[in-house]
Each structure stands twice: as structure tokens, then as C-alpha cells.
Amino acid sequence: MIQNLIVKYFTRQASLSELDQLSKWIEDPSNKEEFIKYVKINHVIDLNVKKFGTDDSKIQLLQFIEREKRAAKMRKFRNFVKYAAVILMVLGIGYLFKNEIINSGSDTLDPKTKTAVEVVNIIQTGTDKAILTLEDGTSIDLEKGKTIQTENIKSNGEELVYDSSNKITTEIAYNYLTIPRGGQFHIKLADGTLVWLNSDSQLKYPVAFAEGTTRIVELIYGEAYFEVSPSTEHKGASFKVLNASQEIEVLGTEFNVKAYKDETNIYTTLVEGMVSVSTATTTQVLKPNQQSNLDLKNNTIIINPTNVGQEIAWRRGLFSFKSKSLQEIAMVLSRWYDVDIEFSTPELKYVKFNGVLKKEEAIEEILNSILTTNSVNAYEIKNKKITIK
Known part of the structure; x- marks a missing residue:
């Protein structure tokens, strides 16, 4: 027809x-x-x-x-x-x-x-690729078809997975995952939190999380979608996503953060659960299907309803x-x-x-x-x- x-x-x-x-x-x-x-x-x-x-x-x-x-x-x-x-x-x-x-x-x-x-x-069309920087400064290229495995991590070239059984109580060691232009990557942190990173992004995170303390990662720049492992599975430990201009605190939720270096606004979109977005001068609480818009020029946050599907379309392989x-x-x-x-x-x-x-x-x-x-x-x-x- x-x-x-x-x-x-x-x-x-x-x-x-x-x-x-x-x-x-x-x-x-x-x-x-x-x-x-x-x-x-x-x-x-x-x-x-x-x-x-x-x-x-x-x-x-x-x-x-x-x-x-x-x-x-x-x-x-x-x-x-x-x-x-x-x-x-x-x-x-x-x-x-x-x-x-x-x-x-x-x-x-x-x-x-x-x-x-x-x-x-x-x-070339973008693809799965990233650069992993270990705590000693060593850099490892992650790309399709390339398998990496160490004591704490493994990668099949499309995602990076950290050993969830590795609990620490002493000084925390950090890794960096950098996504270049033309790339994207998926990572499973040691606490079970899933993170999808878009092109031109960088995430700083601990190799393992100390039990009973706040789990903290830093989106240094770029865009990331977080599916946070609930605090109930981590002795009540909350989860925070830091950025140079704002802080997000969650208990167990899904949300998207867009904080590119060449943009003057930071957008946080809540898919489900609840998060609070804070700056040096204010704190705002987001509900599902809402987006916070932090204007870096005047340091103000505005909350607006949003089309979540459109905001996270990149994770589904779409431009919306x-x-x-x-x-x-x-x-x-x-x-x-x-x-x-x-x-x-x-x-x-x-x-x-x-x-x-x-x-x-x-x-x-x-x-x-x-x-x-x-x-x-x-x-x-x-x-x-x-x-x-």
C-alpha cells in the first residue's frame, strides 16, 4: 500500500x-x-x-x-x-x-x-571509543574489537566494567575516562552504577568506593547519562555528581547531565527518582520530567518541564x-x-x-x-x- x-x-x-x-x-x-x-x-x-x-x-x-x-x-x-x-x-x-x-x-x-x-x-560516523587513564597516569585506548583486562577492570571495546567486589577503606584511587570527538562509551562503576558518556566528555571516578561513605564522581565536561545504583544497596550511601559549577545529589535515580566546555549553560534532566542540583548560592530539587538550566554567566538555575525522550535520544542512537x-x-x-x-x-x-x-x-x-x-x-x-x- x-x-x-x-x-x-x-x-x-x-x-x-x-x-x-x-x-x-x-x-x-x-x-x-x-x-x-x-x-x-x-x-x-x-x-x-x-x-x-x-x-x-x-x-x-x-x-x-x-x-x-x-x-x-x-x-x-x-x-x-x-x-x-x-x-x-x-x-x-x-x-x-x-x-x-x-x-x-x-x-x-x-x-x-x-x-x-x-x-x-x-x-567517519562516530563509534565506541575512549581513553582510560589509570591512577598511575598510564593511558589505555579503548575501541571496538580491542579487549582489555586487569585485576580490577575489563573492557570488550564497547563498555568498561569495574570489579564490584573491590571494597576499600583507605585512600581512594581515581581513574579518568575521556571520550574524544567522534566517540561514545558505556561504563559500569564499582558500585554498579551505569554511565553512558557522549562525545567530547570526561568522567573522573574512583576505582572502588569506600563503604558507608558518599559515592562521588565528577563529570569534568561533556554529557553523561547516569543510572545510579540505589543507596539501599550501599548502606544508605548517597551518590553525587560534581562539576566545576554545580553539584547533584541522588539516592537512586536516572538522569542526564549536559555540561560542555563550549556552552554557557549546564542542563540536568531527571528521568526518574529525585535529585537536588546545587551551586554556591542555591539549591533546587528536580522531579521526573523536569530539567534544570544553570546559566553560568549569572549563576542562576531555572527549572522547566521537558521532553525527556528528546533530551536522552542520544543514548538510543538518535539525534532529536x-x-x-x-x-x-x-x-x-x-x-x-x-x-x-x-x-x-x-x-x-x-x-x-x-x-x-x-x-x-x-x-x-x-x-x-x-x-x-x-x-x-x-x-x-x-x-x-x-x-x-
């Missing part, structure tokens, strides 16, 4: 033949109402469905499907492209991808609006952008794909975009989705630098 094709199209699961079938169906004016009905409930791409009856908007959609067909081919032959790109680089040959954007008010495409994307090298500016989105993408993103004009930074996209997608596919916004006409990739035009 055509409804299934629409869903498969928006979730990027349609085959090339199905995309051809959908293109032909959309060209029939009698299908307008049914298409609008299904687009309105879609959360992947924000299209101006009210104006779908115009020739311009119809052509724009058809062109977007054409780009998706090219993206589907790219996904199918991605491994081939990686090797081909290396060969082309050696030969000094430029490789061009063209993404066609509609020229408003015309049934034909103006060559000036075509997007030429020069691929000088392949930008709801009315986010391209400047905010660029910061997220730059960390995950380890790239620098700039804008050809300052106005583009404030263009809004709505979308839920998979982190496993190639950067070109993410950028093609952003091209659906009326204000963005093109992008260019050169080495590790992306320019939005």
Missing part, C-alpha cells in the same frame, strides 16, 4: 524501486489529501504541507526523493565509495556529489542553486532536533562526526530545523535532511570542514 511507502520513505527504508513508485504517486494531484495526512504525523522531516498543492512544493518534494534515492545508493555501496575515495585522492581527482534544490517559482532547476559537494576524504537552530545542531554534529561546521552567512545560524535522525547515518545523509529547510540551499565538504550555504 502507498501508506507503507510513505512511512518507509520517511524512515529511510524505501528501496530504489519503491522510491520510483512513490514519485509517480505524488505526481497525481488526487493524492494530495492522503499525502498530507501521513506527512502531518511524521517526525523525521518538517515539510510545509499546507503549501503542498503548489507546483513549487511538489517539485521540492520530488527532488528530495531523488536525493534520498542517491543516498540509498550511497548506503548500499558505502564500502566501495570509501576505497574509491582513497584511490581518487591518490590520483588527485576531485569527486563531486550534486544535490539539486528547487528554484522557487520555476518548474526547472536553476544551475546556480545546485549543490556541489566536494568529497576530499570520507568523514525540535525547533533547534542550525548553530545548535552544528555543535552536536561537530562532536559526533569530529568535524568543523561553519556558515556562509550569519543568518543561517538561526534557521530552525525539526527532525529525528539516526546517529549511524553518514554525515551526507544528515546534511541532505537539513537541506529541506527553505533557507538552506547547499553544503560543501572539504576534508574535515563543512560549510552550510
